[in-house]
Amino acid sequence: MTAPRAKAAPRSRPRRGRPPSTSLNPDLILDTALALVDREGADALTLRRLGSELGVNHTAVLRHFAGKDEILLGLAERLLQKAMDGFAPSKEWRPTLEALARRVRAVCVAHPQVAVLVATRVARREAEFHGADVVIAALRGAGFADRDAARYYRSLVDTALAVSSYEASVVALGSASREGDRRAWRREYLAVSPSRYPDLAAVAPYLAEADEDDQFETTLGLLLDAIALRARAV
Template sequence: MKPSASAAPRRRRSLGYLTPELIVDAAMTVMERDGADALTFRQLGTELGVDHTAILRHFRNKDELLLALANKLIATALDGLAPSSDWRQTLRDLAGRVRLACHHHPQVAVVVAGRTSRRDAEFAGAEIVIGALLQAGLHGRAAASTYRALVEVALAYSAFEAVLLTVPGDDLEGDRTAWSREYAALPADRYPSIAAVSSHLADVEQEDQFEFALEMLLDAIELRVQRAS
């Protein structure tokens, strides 16, 4: 009996077709399809139809590949972005794009969102953010510190949401209903502060907390500029 087409081994391809961009795209596919732990050079070789050692011609080790994935995530967010004349709108747009990229690639985001890729897309993103902060009226150390805080909060929140996208739906539903169930049922004599706002917690769950946190940061930037002037 002949083996089925699906059981047939994948044909090895010529190494000449292999590029860093192709490897990164394949790595994203493997991670989103099979989970972050599935990313190995051997699995990538199978995915690409090459011997896994061929990947070492482009990436010396897995960490170098992860940095390229981090850069790819930022490049995806920057694609088509045009900075606004309004610094707040520029930062809103970029933060929203980073969030969306993390939503589209949650397995990748969970692993690389905290990395500093030291590559072109990251530099381009930094230029946009710092330029917006200079436009807002921050300078020197204040602009540098605010840049780090703003980017890291946006990436951390995006990675946090990416984690939630990997949680089974039934488990996540329990988390969501906790605000109207377990929190609402807490005894006021033991948890008076929670009780004081418990009737609002379920409503707040329906709000976009990413946008709320972002607006607080943008308001804080304006306040810092006012204090410095």
């Protein structure tokens, strides 16, 4: 008689909703970190918590990233990738810089917790290099020498990120806090004493009208107007 076949041992399955450790890769780790910070804020991003989200021991993450700081640089790069995705420079320098600044702002507002965490970092990766090349090409196309193009690039990027991350920090507040601050422009500022604060009282109605869009576009316009004046003097 033929001996009965031994039953094959059942395959071990990864925990539902979590990938097996063999599927770990940098993109998956960054996607998970991005989602975690979006959902719970910067304090939630620890190596142990990230490992738990991925269903692995946190040491497995360290096979792909040297530590948390490298993950943060990766998240900075991820935001820039989203901003640069599908971007095509205009033939003119100013529309190019305007469009790119608006894209950076949109990404920061879409991921406010991440933006506040990484906006000041230098990603030193492909998307950042691509963005830098686009901005510097626009400035050189406006007629600036290399030294000035480098200086204005730094000023433009730092200003766009500063304004965008400031707005992101507002978005990251709870809705009650945000609404309280908005009401202040429409209530407390409108109620200031004209005899004590005559100039503030004169413009108070217009302060309430200046929303986030107006603030960003005004700041961007002021900076680009200054660069345009210098370009005409080249």
